[in-house]
Amino acid sequence: ALSPEPDRSQQAGGSPTDPLPAVLAQQGFRPDARIEGNQVDDLGKVFRFDVTTSWVLGHWSRVSTQLADLDLQGYRVPLVTGTRPSDLAGSLTYYFNKRQRVERITFTGTTGDARPLVSLLVGRFGFRRELADDAGLYLYRVMRGREVQSELRIRPASVVRASDPHGRFEVALDLRRPQGE
DSSP: OOOOOOOOHHHHTTTOOOOOOHHHHHOOTTTTOOOOOOOOOGGTTOOOOOOOOHHHHHSSSOEEEEOSSSSSEEEEEEEEOOOOOOOOOEEEEEEOTTOOOEEEEEEEEEEEEOOOHHHHHHHHHOEEEOOOOOOOOOEEEEEETTTEEEEEEEOOOSSOOTTTTTTSEEEEEEEEEOTTT
């Protein structure tokens, strides 16, 4: 399963502190910083290939531009989808080609429950689970022949704390534009 058992101490009426600042700090963000942008209530709204550079610049108050390689221009933004265990926190990067079309999307971050992300990627992009040599790795891929087209790697955080239900899994996604789109 991609979600550990719920923390029973929190269900018993305890008042845990909000772990979101710790998750943000792990990703290199200041915990007291206000991240502005539109609320992301559906992961499908950010993991899509029809966005424009104007859309990216208009949805986040802080966008880092970086040259990924000679053919693609990257726009990296902080992504925090909410405070539920199934929400994501980390860095999202859109890579645009010379025609200003998204060719690649990457996400590196954490979640407490990866099932909604996996469900989106399986349903929309055709990801399939593959067994990995690493027993702690959940590996999902889209293959084109024998070549890996896109890949999702999920692994338990090196230390899983009941007080941090948002940081139980480390997520690394490399999503390439589906062939024919």
